[in-house]
Amino acid sequence: MGTRAVTIIDVAREAQVSRQTVSRALNGLPEVSESTRSRVLQAARRLNYRPNRAAQDLVRGRDVTIGLVVRDLRNPYYPQLASVLSRLAAERGWGVVLCDLGRDDADAEARLTDLLRRVDAVVGSVPAGLAGRGSLPVPVVALDTEPVGPDEPAIAIDYGPGIAAALEHLVARGRRRIAMVDADRTPSRRRLLYRAHLRRHGLAWDPRWEVVSEDTHSGGVTAAEVLRERCPEVDAVLVFNDVIAVGVLKGLTRAGVAVPGELAVVGIDGLDIGTLVTPELTTVAIDRTELARHAVELVAAALGSPADPAGGGRRVLVPTLVVRESS
Structure with missing residues (x-):
């Protein structure tokens, strides 16, 4: 793996379990069998894994910071989503950092790299190929785009x-x-x-x-x-x-x-x-409130929150028609 930091994804792959199972095993949650917990701990030791601060903070009730990644902040869809996400995150004592990647992939790479140093999880659309997308050091909840990996949390929108x-x-x-x-x-x-x-x-x-x-x-x-x-x-x-x-x-x-x-x-x-x-x-x-609620729950589950032990996986949102004067 060279000099890249070992991530929870690496431990999950080594132990042949999901990332959510690794989080629960490392945080001592009761939903994991002793044999599975032992396998996860052995894999973590073999890889010299250093636990994610965010997972420990969730268990201890400390603050977590979410990075909301968007492509163009000029579209009011994203400020409105950020407003709702920030409110729901604040109810848990969390913070939200907004990252506008823009349209230039070179700039986007630098912005994403900087964001990853400051947050415990990412919500949004992380373009394929940026920052080694398949091995990002924090959990990613994909919004209306392909998830980072087959076991990664995502929210699909069924239009x-x-x-x-x-x-x-x-x-x-x-x-x-x-x-x-x-x-x-x-x-x-x-x-x-x-x-x-x-x-x-x-x-x-x-x-x-x-x-x-x-x-x-x-x-x-x-x-x-x-x-x-x-x-x-x-x-x-x-x-x-x-x-x-x-x-x-x-x-x-x-x-x-x-x-x-x-x-x-x-x-x-x-x-x-x-x-x-x-x-x-x-x-x-x-429904941006529902979208943000799913995102927060998936982040909590990915980080091993005791309050959201079974909240991972994929969610689907179905938009609805609102009829007004233009039709």
Whole structure:
């Protein structure tokens, strides 16, 4: 292993148990059999493992610091999530450090490395390849992305039911030519779900109705212009997220297009900004309080908290449709 510090992941692999079992065994929790505890302790000694301070702090009631990793803090989704996560962490006497990785992987590597020196666990999206992602020295709870490893805690977001509800709502309102504004040139999961629903229900689809936007408000304004020039026949649009959707609303207003009269708009994420525009934005909303609650519980379980002995594993969140004026 060279000079890299031995992690709890290494001990788990050596002892052929999960990381949660290693945490419980090292902290003397009763859920672990004596034979398993002995195997874990022997593996830790062989590898010269030094216990994670955070696991000991949890047992002793001391503070823990979580690092929340995001890709672009300009998107209000992340400040809103950070606010809820900070509140729930504070209820346990924990702190939260926010890390905006940005879009440059070289800078992201440095920022993540610095963060790992200051926190006991990470919540968020740690890109593959950064800081030896598979052997990070602290637990990582993956949010809406692939987990670090097969036994690692993660929270998946199942957009399928919410997107289906949005499209069914549009069809029920008489919309038959529904476009999609995506934030990825390679079709995102959200765009693939949009396509699959249209195909499954025999609804019209045209490749011209798929527009790629920058993941910004101004990108949404431009996307609205492209929609009107390329496919003026569409009567509804599903947008990758609420930030872009608010831009789409602005672009349509500038073009004199009545929303929802001529063209209905639906976003995804459920941000507060959707209620600050006119017309108010219909959205497929993610419950950020529930997301943060799952994250805190998974961190506690990964660190061996006696209060959360069985809280590890994978969680799934299902967004719901919130109908407002734009559709």
